[in-house]
Amino acid sequence: MTAEDDAAPPRRAGHIPGEAGVWVLILGDLFVFSIFFVIIATTRTAHPAMFAGGQATLDRTIGLANTMLLLTSSLFVAMAVHRVRSGRPHAPRLFTAAIGCGLGFVALKAVEYGAKINAGLGVTTSDFYMLYFAFTGVHLAHVLIGLAVLAFLRSAARQPDSGRSSLVLIESGASFWHLVDMLWVVLFALFYLLR
Amino acid sequence: MTPLDAYEKRLARNWLLLVVLTLLSVEGLGRLGGGATLAVAILGIAFIKVRIIVLDFMEVRGAPVALRAILEAWIVAVCAMLLAIAVGMLRAA
Numbered sequence: 001m002t003a004e005d006d007a008a009p010p011r012r013a014g015h016i017p018g019e020a021g022v023w024v025l026i027l028g029d030l031f032v033f034s035i036f037f038v039i040i041a042t043t044r045t046a047h048p049a050m051f052a053g054g055q056a057t058l059d060r061t062i063g064l065a066n067t068m069l070l071l072t073s074s075l076f077v078a079m080a081v082h083r084v085r086s087g088r089p090h091a092p093r094l095f096t097a098a099i100g101c102g103l104g105f106v107a108l109k110a111v112e113y114g115a116k117i118n119a120g121l122g123v124t125t126s127d128f129y130m131l132y133f134a135f136t137g138v139h140l141a142h143v144l145i146g147l148a149v150l151a152f153l154r155s156a157a158r159q160p161d162s163g164r165s166s167l168v169l170i171e172s173g174a175s176f177w178h179l180v181d182m183l184w185v186v187l188f189a190l191f192y193l194l195r
Numbered sequence: 196m197t198p199l200d201a202y203e204k205r206l207a208r209n210w211l212l213l214v215v216l217t218l219l220s221v222e223g224l225g226r227l228g229g230g231a232t233l234a235v236a237i238l239g240i241a242f243i244k245v246r247i248i249v250l251d252f253m254e255v256r257g258a259p260v261a262l263r264a265i266l267e268a269w270i271v272a273v274c275a276m277l278l279a280i281a282v283g284m285l286r287a288a
Contacts, residue, residue, distance in 0.1 A: 016262060017254040023262065027269075034273050041280040060221070067217055075210040078252040079203050089197055171254075178253045182245045186273075189241035193220055194234060194281060 018172030040190045054128025063192040073101035074181040084163040095154035146180045149173040209251045234281040242274040
């Protein structure tokens with residue numbers, strides 16, 4: 001279910017977006033996070049009251065804002081890659097906007113974690129909190145790495161050739177960023193929404 | 196600002212769809228109570244969103260069939276597994 005499913009003809013059928021190696025990384029990361037997802041869901045089913053108690057203390061507004069920030073950053077990154085590939089202008093600007101969204105995510109996470117810690121809630125408070133801090137923490141590490149990657153992609157897009165000679169590299173970094181976005185979509189559902 | 200071309204407009208439409216689906220899943224909390232129906236809605240919407248990100252933002256729609264097949268299979272498998280666990284069909288060891 002996507003807008004105009006398959007309406008546009010494939011520009012280059014069979015094109016791997018980026019280096020094949022980054023897809024080994026992405027698939028590996030998906031596998032590991034799948035295990036995380038199963039652990040979260042299993043804990044919820046086994047200890048529903050404990051899980052619900054932890055969920056009730058989560059700030060869903062921040063969670064929603066963070067989801068919107070990452071979705072929007074992915075839009076900017078996808079547009080930036082297209083700009084580099086097609087020679088259209090302002091790819092660096094779009095990477096900057098994506099980085100801005102990512103920094104917003106990090107800032108909100110700091111606010112969120114800070115509030116929890118101030119309220120005396122930490123990794124050892126309950127199984128829910130252990131999973132919450134551990135898995136959103138690992139995801140946050142991915143966001144920080146992703147921001148460094150985006151900064152690198154932006155500098156590539158600022159080269160005299162507008163990044164065209166680095167297109168495979170840029171596609172690779174963009175794919176990693178979209179991974180970060182999609183992992184959060186599932187974490188948001190499991191921690192914040194699934195009651 | 197440079198006007199969006201057709202490809203970028205499509206990206207923007209997909210983003211809008213992602214936003215709407217997100218709001219729908221948050222809104223659904225109030226209307227569906229708890230239980231299996233909510234789990235299906237929340238997880239179903241989450242993985243529809245994941246699929247949009249994979250096919251259109253990550254451009255896997257134009258990728259080799261093998262890569263697309265792996266990712267589509269992963270989406271279905273993980274969603275199904277999480278649903279089964281969430282509705283209590285699979286118990287922790």
